[in-house]
Amino acid sequence: MAEAAGDSPSHVDIDVAIVGAGIIGIAAASFLQDEGRDVLLIDRGEPAQGASFGNAGAFAFSDILPLASPRIMRKAPRWLIDPLGPLSIPPAYLPEILPWLIRFWRASWPDRVRGAMVAQAALMRLASREMAALVAAAGLDGMVRSDGSLELYEHEAELTAAMPGWDARAQEGIAFQHVRGAAMADLQPGLSPRFVAGTFVPGWKTVSDPYDFASALAARVVRRGGRIARHEVAAIRPVAGGVALDCRDGRTITARQAVIACGAWSRPLARALGDDVPLETERGYNTTLPPGAFDIRRQLIFGGHGFVITPLSSGIRVGGAVELGGLTRAPNFARSEAMLRKAADFLPGLKTDGGRQWMGFRPSLPDSLPVIGASRASADIVYAFGHGHLGLTQSAATGRLVADLLAGRAPALDISPFSPQRF
Structure with a gap:
């Protein structure tokens, strides 16, 4: 008590x-x-x-790639131009976060990325085993969904750019399947035709509701x-x-x-x-729509836009992105609204009324x-x-x-x- x-x-x-x-x-x-x-x-x-x-509710055991990487460093300047994009830093916060950003840049060097990935993969293997044991001991099997995840790409070039990451996961024994056409539609009906390919990860799990x-x-x-x-x-x-x-x-x-x-x-x-x-703070935003807003079959990952959509018992959660802004700034829920607009484009027919907005603090290290x-x-x-x-x-x-x-x-x-x- x-x-x-x-x-x-x-x-x-x-x-x-x-x-x-x-x-x-x-x-x-x-x-x-x-x-x-x-x-x-x-x-x-x-x-x-x-x-x-208010997190996305995933057991993301295949997520072994560090955020700091050459690929992210190439994307970051374009993302930072958009104040509502996948990565944002309020200009007034830049002097305070600059030392962290320098460490983040150093962590993106290839040798350091490899070391971080190997460490992350080892921790994920332990996490998978220990979480399975904890769920069983606590009798919470009914709260865990084993539907996998589907990461989506708008262009073949986007999938090609992601291939080194998938090759690295394959070396760690992580199963996945690249899908197109009918196979992709079977995994998630109702997608916008803008998505030409996807990657299905069968070992990805989600919980009914993280809280x-x-x-x-x-x-x-x-x-x-x-x-x-x-x-x-x-x-x-x-x-x-x-x-x-x-x-x-x-x-x-x-x-x-x-x-x-x-x-x-x-x-x-x-x-x-x-x-x-x-330690720095990634401020994550989301909107949880009422149950029935769309028939989401599994967690959908829109890596190029920095957010995910998750089916929960409490509704459909649309959230993610990174705002490096510390602990004291007021929330900028325009970020939640921007993700929700994109979600409606990506899933024609998504009902966007009646959502609950949320912002939380993710504790993040440069590596x-x-x-x-x-x-x-x-x-x-x-x-x-x-x-x-x-x-x-x-x-x-x-x-x-x-x-x-x-x-x-x-x-x-x-x-x-x-x-x-x-x-």
Whole structure:
């Protein structure tokens, strides 16, 4: 059960405190409970109300290509010209984000892209196995759809440009099929004739609704004895015998160990511990249309336009794109509207009335890899943040690795590519 801030004692001794009750923190709590650990999830809001609430709902295990790449660098200037396009940076934010952009450019060098892809592929293999086990243990099989995804191309040249990425996926054992004509129409009837080809990925999965899925896992954590407290943690510091978490309301929580998994809000906590991680915020937008707005058979990916369309139990979600704009700027819902207009062009007959708009913060690192590892200040403080677009996808793998690290055993895979000190 949740503890309201006003109900909590001023001093709480617990086993593991997890700062952040999004899907990453919830998954970490689940894996720690498997090992008999007592967990307290701490968040300034309700569980799964951040990026876990309105994401695209995919288990994107085949998405191993880093965002920083020569291909993206070639596209970026054209995208940036359009303030409502797939990639946008508000001009006033440019001076602040410039150091991150320089790191992003360096991460696009071919040798670094290859290293990031290999690390991402290893994490995805672990994610697929651990998520399957978590879903089965939690009895949530009915919330997972195994319909695959369909990425769509408006020109043969667009498919040709994407082929190196598909070749790289093939080398990692990822199955896919390029389709045209009737085969493409069977996978998604009603597409605009502007699309000449597609790529079907059968191993791609989606959840019925990402908020419902995360909430169900959080409820399971509570049923197994875990607690959820509403606090805003201002600082974490090592103390004799464990860790102290100082809250903005003046209270202090002490724990044997702690996990920092508060997504886009993780950077100040890590910096105070001596780890200045270059975490930036991708502001993602979407519109969720009512159920029945269109007969969407599976997640549709419009890579050239930077957004996806996902069938959910709560409706049809049209969203994506990247706005690098920090945590404090007001939402620009014109971006949601621009994607919805494109969706109506791409799916003639799509009913665009009655939609709910949303904007969320994706925590993103320049090399597209998350931070998973111990703090410089103490091995009893573990970081688990920076998953970008892949938090839901990689949550179970991250939970397994967090449990490994806090137990002091060798992690399930080489985590050096995800080190908080790699920068």
